[in-house]
Amino acid sequence: MQSQKNRSNGHRFSLLASVAAMTFTLSVSGATSASSEQDMLKPLLNAASESTLTYDWPILKVGTGTYEEGPTGVTVFHFDKKVFVAADVRGGGPGTVNASYMDLGYNYAELDTVVFSGGSWYGLEAVTAVASALKDDGIRDGDAFSLEPNMAMSVGSIIFDFGSRRLNEIYPDKRLAQAAFRAAKTGTFPRGAYGAGRFAKSGAFFGCNAFSGQGGAFKQVGDLKIAAFVIANPYGVITKRDGTVAACYEGASWPGGKIRTSDLMQGFPESRESGGKNADIPVSSKNTTVSLIVTNQKLDPAELKRLATQVHTSMGRGIQPFMTQYDGDVLYAVSTAELDEPAFMPPDLGVIASEVMWDALLSAVPEQPVAATPDPDLSYNMEQLATFTGNYTFSPMVSLEISARDGALYAQASGKRKVYGIGHQEPVALSPVAETEFMLPGRYPLTFKFKKDGQLVLNPGHWQQVSQDKTP
Structure with missing residues (x-):
């Protein structure tokens, strides 16, 4: 009985040690990932x-x-x-x-x-x-x-x-x-x-x-x-x-x-x-x-x-x-x-x-960005709009889904947080500004610029936010 109990305790200890080791490895991996992101930045x-x-x-x-x-x-x-x-x-x-x-x-x-x-x-x-x-x-x-x-x-x-x-x-x-x-x-x-x-x-x-x-x-x-x-x-x-x-x-x-x-x-x-x-x-x-x-x-x-x-x-x-x-x-x-x-x-x-x-x-007050002006003469077919669609990730908590229907482009938050007022419930329609540039009308300027390398730039310029990844 004692030997069986020891084996049971030993097995339990081994299991706990394995879980602890796995947790430690994941923690170190996560810390390394976060550290690497900061370490890659150039002052x-x-x-x-x-x-x-x-x-x-x-x-x-x-x-x-x-x-x-x-x-x-x-x-x-x-x-x-x-x-x-x-x-x-x-x-x-x-x-x-x-x-x-x-x-x-x-x-x-x-x-x-x-x-x-x-x-x-x-x-x-x-x-x-x-x-x-x-x-x-x-x-x-x-x-x-x-x-x-x-x-x-x-x-x-x-x-x-x-x-x-x-x-x-x-x-x-x-x-x-x-x-x-x-x-x-x-x-x-x-x-x-x-x-x-x-x-x-x-x-x-x-x-x-x-x-x-x-x-x-x-x-x-x-x-x-x-x-x-x-x-x-x-x-x-x-x-x-x-x-x-x-x-x-x-x-x-x-x-x-x-x-x-x-x-x-x-x-x-x-x-x-x-x-x-x-x-x-x-x-x-x-x-x-x-x-x-x-x-x-x-x-x-x-x-x-x-x-x-x-x-x-x-x-x-x-x-x-x-x-x-x-x-x-x-x-x-x-x-x-x-x-x-x-x-x-x-x-x-x-x-x-x-x-x-x-x-x-x-x-301290800089010149304020102004909202882009939509071009009502711009139109796209679905094939052209498909080049813009996809899920754009900006950080682990923020991503944006760009979709197309009826000749128009739409945006919807797909991560944990809203994206500049764009929520999770319903896609919002974007207005075309230039060939690869769109805007969302409203109180605050919000411009979308799609780059050939697959990046999406929000509010291009001095305060821009650039996507890190794009998935279909």
Whole structure:
């Protein structure tokens, strides 16, 4: 009996071991697959922009990196010497590194870098990766007990750029962050949809769903220098100084022309109107505006903290509503302490810095894509349409079935998620634009471009999404 029991236990143990081994193998295989997808991505560093800020401040270097396959990215601010930092955290969903430590208000310079990243929580890897690069490159070491501590200190925050806005889950990783850090240079900063702002959006609160990005501005008054940088990804609308909305895809019943933010706010909730055939695109309610204000005027910890609070509060003029439950808004204030004698009293400095930050915010808004114009004279036979049909996969969760009937092309979501408002229940008809190009009428531009290599490109251009695979 004992021998039979042992054999039974041995068989059970062997079976469990086999299952465990199989599970481990599958887990490793899955992890390797996910890792390989990220490892195959090539960083694009310091991309040329249609709008570039130039500034004269050698201590401040900036590097930007993107994975265009996302697209998503990271922006790294590197100071050539240790500087002072304070933070003001206001949003309802912030994602930060070292925020609690900054609030302790120690009166000595410790900061090396500020890192902003896309990728939501996964993007926080970028912040610590830059600290590791400072050590690996011999710029900092592990000595925390010398008279002048030489430990690398990197702080930073993330924005949410997943969800309905792009059809994959590529994120800024350690490799991209360290490449951007090592490519950092002084004097220039690309504005618009670059770096951490590569797939930022604004105005989801009112259904605007406008493209956004990163902005920067610089001002010098005598010996005083102020630079402001922002990754604008707010739930609210970005507002110009004349009170009009900087960018918005309007609702069908809106009057058209220049939209005043005050009208949207006072007309709420009626102003949150959708309308349009593809207006059920689920605009993201996960947003964040992260910003950095830098001055060369020496400030003590309390003054630097107050500067952060004053400038951050002032941003409520340029973003409305601001600092909601669905925003992770954080502002970092840095003093390089190069100017020993105060050029301005702290409240006056805050006013100047607030205006520079508003300039930065407005410069973040890129030119908005416009909807393609259908060509009513285009017609296709079924043989021609058959070259476009098939199931196009964009990621493990997102795929799109293209079908044809009665001389027209149709699209229907076939994966777990909708595709830019295209659902699973019923195919939607596409309107022809050019020989291999179609569009879906509605509030938000949605263009389909079929390539000869079998790829489908949605919204070709700066924010395009490219299919990975096609099956019949």
